[in-house]
Amino acid sequence: MRNPTYLEISRHRVFYFRWPLIKPCAAGSGTATSLKISLGTRVGSEALSLARHLSYVGQALMKQWSASGMRYDEIRASLRKHFQELLARRKSEMAAQGRLSVMHVGALQNGVGFAEEAIATGADILPHISDDALAIEFAEKYCLPLAPGSNAFETFKVEMRKAYRAFCAEVLAHDQSFESYDFDETAIPSASTFAKPASGPRHTLADAAAEFMAELHRSDAWVKRTEDQKRQHLELLSEILPGIHIDQVTSVDLQRVKQVLLNYPRNRNKVEATKNLSIDELLQLHGHDKLSVRTINSYLQTYAGLFSWAKRNRYVSENLFDGASVKESKKQAEAAQREAFSQTQTDLILSELLNNHRGLINKDYQKWGPLIGLYTGARLNEICQIELSDIKEDAGIWYFDINDEGDKKHLKNTASRRIVPIHDQLLALGFLEYAEGLRARGQKRLFPEFSLSAKEGYGRALGRWFNDRFLVQLGIKSKELVFHSFRHGMVTRLIQAGVEENLVKAIVGHTRQGVTQQHYFKEGYTLEQMQKALREF
Structure with missing residues (x-):
């Protein structure tokens, strides 16, 4: 006789009935995955009859359990636990390996945007798998009574979208926390506050910038539009810091550059009211359209590139612009993060x-x-x-x-x-x-x-x-x-x-x-x- 999967025979030839407590429960989860009962008989036909009756009862109980669904607080608790574990894993990875790459930051930012759209429209969070499939996988992994089509199942999907949005935002916030340091005591300026002159011939900032541009032009490193943009950036830098040698640039000068960029008018040379103003006059302007934070950071990246090149050529010993950036406000960051089509x-x-x-x-x-x-x-x-x-x-x-x-x-x-x-x-x-x-x-x-x-x-x-x-x-x-x-x-x-x-x-x-x-x-x-x-x- 071929025994059904829920019938087992012990070494003493006694039949046992084994019934899964719930199909999704995985072995090794720390929770009992099945119920084993002795049927008290060595006769196969008797055992089969008893097992069929018990399996019918088990199926009825499973159906009733699944239909009962989950409480709202239970749904939120299960999602909170899951994403807390994921967040802890991400934080551990960052502690060991450093900050997120630009690519991962972009993916998480888009994840926030996609989750928000899913919350608003009911669309799926991810393009390669439906929210129904995600919810079913979640229920199977954590042994949750979520029957597809039930009210609890639909509620779970709504909460899952919220939890995913919060998770992406938390990872981004943790990554952003590495942007600065928070000390209890006032920081004492170090010797590196000022760039030390490097050995070798000295070059003015304007001459170094011209040499930098000429070298990259010869290497055909940029398309013409990018090259023109970089040249404009460097011309402004020489205007902000006129006549200075590149090895004389200090952190004080860096702050002046930032100050000018933060108040720099958009399309300065195209607007009659601003095209002939000096740098000091530009700093006094009010009520004008300014550069976006992203544009400011593109200027700073150009300057970091110049000083990186100057350091390699021993014109300076330190790249003061390395890592220099202006932080976007939360509102600006949210406005800029949706760069992928949903x-x-x-x-x-x-x-x-x-x-x-x-x-x-x-x-x-x-x-x-x-x-x-x-x-x-x-x-x-x-x-x-x-x-x-x-x-x-x-x-x-x-x-x-x-x-x-x-x-x-x-x-x-x-x-x-x-x-x-x-x-x-x-x-x-x-x-x-x-x-x-x-x-x-x-x-x-x-x-x-x-x-x-x-x-x-x-x-x-x-x-x-x-x-x-x-x-x-x-x-x-x-x-x-x-x-x-x-x-x-x-x-x-x-x-x-x-x-x-x-x-x-x-x-x-x-x-x-x-x-x-x-x-x-x-x-x-x-x-x-x-x-x-x-x-x-």
């Missing part, structure tokens, strides 16, 4: 690109440009300068070879040079057929209608159409949501799906961190590894 917005964009409900898609690039952005996370100009010869295949995997070889192509940095598998969805939508049609017509570039702009590369037409018309017509245009949001979305969702950070960086063209990655992993990730990761998107 899942609802992504679905709307995708539907319009594929179905053209509003008649906005009139040219091939208006369809394929955003689709490539969505499914690769590539930069706008990287997409717009793709040549047909950059679409390649290796061992059955089609990929984009993103490079700066060809007709006036340009990449942001060395890490931008990479290969990216063509997503399965692009293949299914007929991308290869589109490219083959261009080859048949004798074209060399994927988007032959794009002309080169000195400041914006090949991406000007697509960027303007997408940002200023397409998003506006869809009703989702904001300062934070632009074509580049596809890139943030790719990073956010791959990290949320558990893809290793350096693999994400390899896909989107960010510099990988760590000695192992930079010096011993020069071959990089394989196409198979990247393809598997992209399938998580």
Whole structure:
């Protein structure tokens, strides 16, 4: 006789009935997972009859238990315990390894935004798994009486979204706490308050800045727009600190630079009232539009780059601008954190690109440009300068070879040079057929209608159409949501799906961190590894 799974025979040939207390309970959780009762018989038919009756009773009790659901305070307590453990783990990791990477900060910031949208609309928190599935997994892990479709189940999903939002915010707050120190006693200025002159010839700040710019121009490190921006930043620095040698710059000068930037007018040289004012006169201005915190920090990053270069060349012994930044207010940070399209917005964009409900898609690039952005996370100009010869295949995997070889192509940095598998969805939508049609017509570039702009590369037409018309017509245009949001979305969702950070960086063209990655992993990730990761998107 074949015994049912709930019947067992002891070494004395006595039948026992074993019944799971609840299916989700995992072994080793510290809670009994089953009930074992002796049936007091060695006769198989008797044991089977008794076991069937007991199993019926057990099923009825399980159904009643599940239907009873959970109290509201029990739901919150279970979520609190779960996310407290996750938070403690994150804090421990930061204590051992240091602060979060920019990529992880971005993912958490987007996580807050996605959770807020989920709370407001009932949408799923994560794009790759439904909230129903998350709730079921949670119930199974912690043995909770949550029956799908019950009131308790729906309440749990609502509270889960709130808890996830709070968790992301707590991790970000903990990371931000490392931004400063809090001492009980007044800090005593150290000898490093002032930069010590380095050995070697002395250079004025303006001369050093000019040499810095010339060297980077020769190395072709920046696109023209970025180079012009950096030059403007450095011209302002020389105006704030005129005639000074670079090795004479002190922390006092650093504070003056910050003071000027905090009151610096937007579009100073374009506004009649401000273009001829001196630095001291600018400091006295009131009621004008000022630079955003992000723009101020971009100036400070330029200055940090200059002083880092000067230190390498022994013009200074210390980079006083290293780590210099202006902290955003909570309101500003919240306004700037939504840089990725939400899942609802992504679905709307995708539907319009594929179905053209509003008649906005009139040219091939208006369809394929955003689709490539969505499914690769590539930069706008990287997409717009793709040549047909950059679409390649290796061992059955089609990929984009993103490079700066060809007709006036340009990449942001060395890490931008990479290969990216063509997503399965692009293949299914007929991308290869589109490219083959261009080859048949004798074209060399994927988007032959794009002309080169000195400041914006090949991406000007697509960027303007997408940002200023397409998003506006869809009703989702904001300062934070632009074509580049596809890139943030790719990073956010791959990290949320558990893809290793350096693999994400390899896909989107960010510099990988760590000695192992930079010096011993020069071959990089394989196409198979990247393809598997992209399938998580």
